[in-house]
Amino acid sequence: MKPPASTFSKAPVKFRMPTADNLVPIRLDIEIDGQRFKDAFTWNPSDPDSEVAVFAKRTVKDLKLPPAFITQIASSIQSQLAEFRSFEGQDMYTGEKIVPIKLDLRVNHTLIKDQFLWDLNNFESDPEEFARTFCRDLGIEDPEVGPAVAFAIREQLFEVATQSVASARESRLSKKGRRGFEYVPASKAGGAVLDLVKLFGHKSSVVRKRKEWEVYEPIVDHLSNEEVDALEAREERNFR
Amino acid sequence: MAEAKTMAAISPPKEPLGPSDETPSKPPLSSQTHFTTAATTPPVKPETPTTPTPTPTPTPTITISRETPPATTTISSKPPNPLPPTSSDADVVHVPSYSRWFSWQKIHDCEVRFLPEFFDSLSRSKNPGVYMYYRNSIVKQFRENPLRKLTFTDARKTLVGDVGSIRRVFDFLEAWGLVNYSPSAHNKPLRWDDKETKSESKSGGGSGAPLDSSAAGPNRESSKVVCSGCKLVCSIACFACDKYDLTLCARCYVRGNYRVGVNSSDFRRVEISEDMKADWSEKETLHLLEAVMHYGDDWKRVAKHVGGRSEKECVNQFIKLPFGEEYLKYPDSGDVDNKYNPVKDQVAECALESSGASCNSKRMRLTPLADASNPIMAQAAFLSTLAGVDIAEAAARAAVRSLSQVDHGASREHLGTLARNTELREADVASNGDAARNASEGAYVEANSQLRKEELDVERVVSGITLQMKEIQDKLVHFEELDLQMEKEWQQLEQMKNMLFVDQLTLLFHRSSAPKTDERMEQKNIRTD
Numbered sequence: 001m002k003p004p005a006s007t008f009s010k011a012p013v014k015f016r017m018p019t020a021d022n023l024v025p026i027r028l029d030i031e032i033d034g035q036r037f038k039d040a041f042t043w044n045p046s047d048p049d050s051e052v053a054v055f056a057k058r059t060v061k062d063l064k065l066p067p068a069f070i071t072q073i074a075s076s077i078q079s080q081l082a083e084f085r086s087f088e089g090q091d092m093y094t095g096e097k098i099v100p101i102k103l104d105l106r107v108n109h110t111l112i113k114d115q116f117l118w119d120l121n122n123f124e125s126d127p128e129e130f131a132r133t134f135c136r137d138l139g140i141e142d143p144e145v146g147p148a149v150a151f152a153i154r155e156q157l158f159e160v161a162t163q164s165v166a167s168a169r170e171s172r173l174s175k176k177g178r179r180g181f182e183y184v185p186a187s188k189a190g191g192a193v194l195d196l197v198k199l200f201g202h203k204s205s206v207v208r209k210r211k212e213w214e215v216y217e218p219i220v221d222h223l224s225n226e227e228v229d230a231l232e233a234r235e236e237r238n239f240r
Numbered sequence: 241m242a243e244a245k246t247m248a249a250i251s252p253p254k255e256p257l258g259p260s261d262e263t264p265s266k267p268p269l270s271s272q273t274h275f276t277t278a279a280t281t282p283p284v285k286p287e288t289p290t291t292p293t294p295t296p297t298p299t300p301t302i303t304i305s306r307e308t309p310p311a312t313t314t315i316s317s318k319p320p321n322p323l324p325p326t327s328s329d330a331d332v333v334h335v336p337s338y339s340r341w342f343s344w345q346k347i348h349d350c351e352v353r354f355l356p357e358f359f360d361s362l363s364r365s366k367n368p369g370v371y372m373y374y375r376n377s378i379v380k381q382f383r384e385n386p387l388r389k390l391t392f393t394d395a396r397k398t399l400v401g402d403v404g405s406i407r408r409v410f411d412f413l414e415a416w417g418l419v420n421y422s423p424s425a426h427n428k429p430l431r432w433d434d435k436e437t438k439s440e441s442k443s444g445g446g447s448g449a450p451l452d453s454s455a456a457g458p459n460r461e462s463s464k465v466v467c468s469g470c471k472l473v474c475s476i477a478c479f480a481c482d483k484y485d486l487t488l489c490a491r492c493y494v495r496g497n498y499r500v501g502v503n504s505s506d507f508r509r510v511e512i513s514e515d516m517k518a519d520w521s522e523k524e525t526l527h528l529l530e531a532v533m534h535y536g537d538d539w540k541r542v543a544k545h546v547g548g549r550s551e552k553e554c555v556n557q558f559i560k561l562p563f564g565e566e567y568l569k570y571p572d573s574g575d576v577d578n579k580y581n582p583v584k585d586q587v588a589e590c591a592l593e594s595s596g597a598s599c600n601s602k603r604m605r606l607t608p609l610a611d612a613s614n615p616i617m618a619q620a621a622f623l624s625t626l627a628g629v630d631i632a633e634a635a636a637r638a639a640v641r642s643l644s645q646v647d648h649g650a651s652r653e654h655l656g657t658l659a660r661n662t663e664l665r666e667a668d669v670a671s672n673g674d675a676a677r678n679a680s681e682g683a684y685v686e687a688n689s690q691l692r693k694e695e696l697d698v699e700r701v702v703s704g705i706t707l708q709m710k711e712i713q714d715k716l717v718h719f720e721e722l723d724l725q726m727e728k729e730w731q732q733l734e735q736m737k738n739m740l741f742v743d744q745l746t747l748l749f750h751r752s753s754a755p756k757t758d759e760r761m762e763q764k765n766i767r768t769d
Binding site (some may be wrong): 021023041042043044047051054055058059061062063128131132143144146147150 | 377381391392393394396397398399400401402403404405407
């Protein structure tokens with residue numbers, strides 16, 4: 001199977017999330033007076049900025065946090081949004097890119113570990129749909145897992161996208177010509193393209209090797225209360 | 241007062257209000273219940289104080305048994321905390337009547353209208369399917385525990401999607417009472433305190449407001465005054481001295497329990513008893529009415545004008561006043577002297593004479609007939625209220641009598657209008673008391689009888705004319721007959737003439753042909769025969 005060489009020469013595309021809907025993953029981790037607020041959700045960057053204030057107030061009120069959180073939350077969201085928007089005008093390399101996505105998260109009493117491949121070129125991809133199907137297939141009962149999974153995927157995609165912007169910029173500066181696009185990302189994007197070549201080279205088949213099954217298998221663990229407490233304590237220690 | 245949440249017609253409003261209505265409404269409200277956002281119109285309109293009803297009527301709610309939604313593509317939504325599995329008909333959920341349209345499988349027009357982002361196909365991720373997923377999950381989540389208020393954060397934590405859209409759906413559902421709607425909170429009459437805290441706070445839904453305001457309510461109503469002398473709560477009356485910033489209860493004041501240097505005349509009496517609060521003096525009511533007339537809905541200024549009453553009390557008192565207060569548009573009594581109609585002099589004079597004896601309370605009750613387009617009528621109405629009931633009745637009777645003495649030559653319509661005017665005038669007076677009604681009825685009856693008499697006269701005359709016409713017709717017929725007869729006779733005469741002519745001819749023939757008499761005679765005979 002010949003690697004499709006034509007895809008290497010794709011013209012760069014304006015930066016955006018490589019998903020069907022251009023949503024920004026926002027992560028909040030604020031501590032005020034010993035109270036810690038952690039949250040992660042998806043935000044639509046085309047919402048007006050007034051939404052940020054409204055959302056912050058609403059969240060603080062719903063969770064009965066002290067009002068000092070409002071400004072912190074709002075500013076955090078704003079800064080992440082600004083960062084996202086700063087990438088927006090720039091070009092993004094969109095060559096052949098299949099990246100591994102790793103899930104390693106704990107939501108309430110559910111522990112999830114998973115790894116899979118994701119096509120960065122597919123601008124129709126939908127992490128939300130993936131998350132919904134994931135939870136349904138694995139029979140996860142906690143409704144908070146779905147959004148967490150979607151968020152994790154989105155976050156990683158966002159990282160990869162920003163990296164590709166940086167790499168595109170760099171490669172254009174350093175090297176000129178199409179060849180530059182081919183090889184530079186191969187070294188900088190974490191070896192994803194390399195895997196692809198190996199996977200779909202004429203020597204191997206599409207079916208995954210047996211020894212790699214465990215790597216790519218989703219693991220869902222339900223923890224008991226003590227384990228949850230232990231993990232949380234460990235996380236706090238790491239945080240500090 | 242009636243229920244707080246009234247929906248504007250669903251074309252909101254009202255909001256909705258709503259939605260009456262509308263929604264509010266129509267209901268575009270960035271948070272109808274929050275009275276802020278502009279995304280959705282509020283289907284709920286803040287309850288405007290209307291005429292007091294004896295019992296508060298709750299907004300009609302429909303209760304639907306919880307239906308299990310069809311299998312959706314959502315993640316299974318059993319909550320992590322152990323709740324007993326909800327059987328479908330076990331519990332009953334209350335839904336306000338303006339949200340009757342809700343159904344698990346369908347999307348209603350108002351949803352399309354208020355949340356167009358999902359239906360305009362601009363964004364690939366926002367489509368009706370996604371909307372239904374959000375909506376159904378939120379409603380299901382709420383209904384699992386309808387007594388607990390579902391916060392937006394809870395909802396969005398469990399939904400996959402961008403929080404902006406989820407928030408809008410959540411606000412929409414909350415505004416329309418599909419989420420966080422507990423009828424128990426609404427069945428009790430909404431106090432003014434609750435309404436104020438509702439409009440101020442951004443609490444979601446009516447269930448939040450009464451709970452929040454319960455703490456604030458007592459603080460607002462009872463301003464406990466503690467005597468600075470004996471440190472007890474002043475109950476009935478307290479004496480405040482502004483010079484030295486002292487507040488003494490009545491007992492301390494009487495006993496002289498204040499510092500040296502403070503004179504007893506420095507104190508002014510401040511009534512705080514509940515009874516006193518309820519009683520509005522005439523003067524205060526007059527002030528109130530004037531203020532409302534000038535300032536309309538600006539209750540702050542009204543309260544300032546009245547002096548000594550809070551806005552709340554002003555509004556309360558205003559709505560307690562008789563209905564006529566709403567038509568509060570009468571000119572100053574000073575101008576009345578200049579505009580008098582001589583026809584109504586009698587009424588005016590009677591009223592003037594008795595105005596000195598008028599009682600104050602009458603002034604408060606204005607008549608509905610303060611029609612700006614007819615200032616004279618308005619003043620007559622006003623005067624009739626100044627005067628007492630009996631006097632007004634007597635004046636009306638005198639007026640009617642004088643009118644009845646008017647020449648009958650006046651057209652019927654004039655009389656009718658006058659009668660109507662007196663009728664109206666009487667009606668004004670009658671609004672004050674029942675006694676005047678008889679006079680008005682009497683005048684009315686008289687006018688009616690006169691009308692009937694005139695009608696009879698006319699009829700008689702008309703019938704006379706018809707008789708004469710009949711006579712003429714008969715004569716005509718008779719003449720026609722005579723004519724015919726004449727014709728006939730004339731014809732007969734013609735015939736006889738002809739016969740005579742024939743006879744003459746035969747005679748001639750006879751003479752000329754004498755020899756041939758036999759034949760000719762025979763012929764003649766034959767001929768004449």
